[in-house]
Amino acid sequence: QTVVTQEPSLTVSPGGTVTLTCASSTGTVTSSYYPSWFQQKPGQAPRALLYSTTNKHSWTPARFSGSLLGGKAALTLSGVQPEDEAEYYCLLYNAGGLVFGGGTKLTVL
Amino acid sequence: EVQLLESGGGLVQPGGSLRLSCAASGFTLSNYAMYWVRQSPGKGLEWVSGISGSDGSTYNADSVKGRFTISRDNSKNTLYLQMNSLRAEDTAVYYCAKGVKMRYFYGMDDWGQGTTVTVSS
Numbered sequence: 001q002t003v004v005t006q007e008p009s010l011t012v013s014p015g016g017t018v019t020l021t022c023a024s025s026t027g028t029v030t031s032s033y034y035p036s037w038f039q040q041k042p043g044q045a046p047r048a049l050l051y052s053t054t055n056k057h058s059w060t061p062a063r064f065s066g067s068l069l070g071g072k073a074a075l076t077l078s079g080v081q082p083e084d085e086a087e088y089y090c091l092l093y094n095a096g097g098l099v100f101g102g103g104t105k106l107t108v109l
Numbered sequence: 110e111v112q113l114l115e116s117g118g119g120l121v122q123p124g125g126s127l128r129l130s131c132a133a134s135g136f137t138l139s140n141y142a143m144y145w146v147r148q149s150p151g152k153g154l155e156w157v158s159g160i161s162g163s164d165g166s167t168y169n170a171d172s173v174k175g176r177f178t179i180s181r182d183n184s185k186n187t188l189y190l191q192m193n194s195l196r197a198e199d200t201a202v203y204y205c206a207k208g209v210k211m212r213y214f215y216g217m218d219d220w221g222q223g224t225t226v227t228v229s230s
Contacts, residue, residue, distance in 0.1 A: 001171060036216035038154070045220045046146075046154060051209045057218055089154050093214040096168060098144075098156040
């Protein structure tokens with residue numbers, strides 16, 4: 001059973017930059033894992049941000065970007081806004097199944 | 110505009126069954142992969158089931174394999190999740206989500222608001 005690991009929590013100042021990562025217990029995350037990223041605020045359904053590592057949805061703000069970094073998938077927020085405070089989840093495809101990470105709680109302070 | 114409206118949630122006893130529905134509008138269901146994702150109270154997201162838009166192949170998480178079945182009715186543009194042998198640990202909000210593309214591994218873009226399933230005696 002694949003385990004996907006994210007930082008449990010991160011804190012960033014408004015206007016700052018922060019990178020969230022997503023690691024797989026199976027080893028190096030590549031583009032073949034089709035990493036996706038989602039944002040969820042309390043009481044709301046998740047909202048998709050990125051798919052296939054770097055691709056943005058039409059509604060995704062430009063300050064969100066995706067990459068592969070040090071064997072992991074990464075989500076970078078540049079010029080963080082107060083409204084970016086939320087839980088962020090990554091999703092990986094592996095061996096026929098999809099696995100979400102445990103989520104990163106991002107605090108903007 | 111894409112809309113996904115889940116229904117069918119409720120309170121069910123352990124060992125019971127429930128069928129969730131997801132009425133889709135604004136797109137043709139069969140042209141995209143579709144998914145069910147759940148979230149237990151205070152917990153993270155868990156992928157449950159998926160169905161490919163191309164050939165209708167289905168995929169299930171190990172935690173629900175043999176108990177849950179995903180299906181779709183193209184004529185009604187509706188996605189279903191038949192849940193049997195329900196357990197307390199299946200208690201969650203169940204979200205229906207539309208795939209980015211027809212192929213199943215690309216993940217989701219649009220999400221419904223969810224329907225709550227509570228398994229308790």
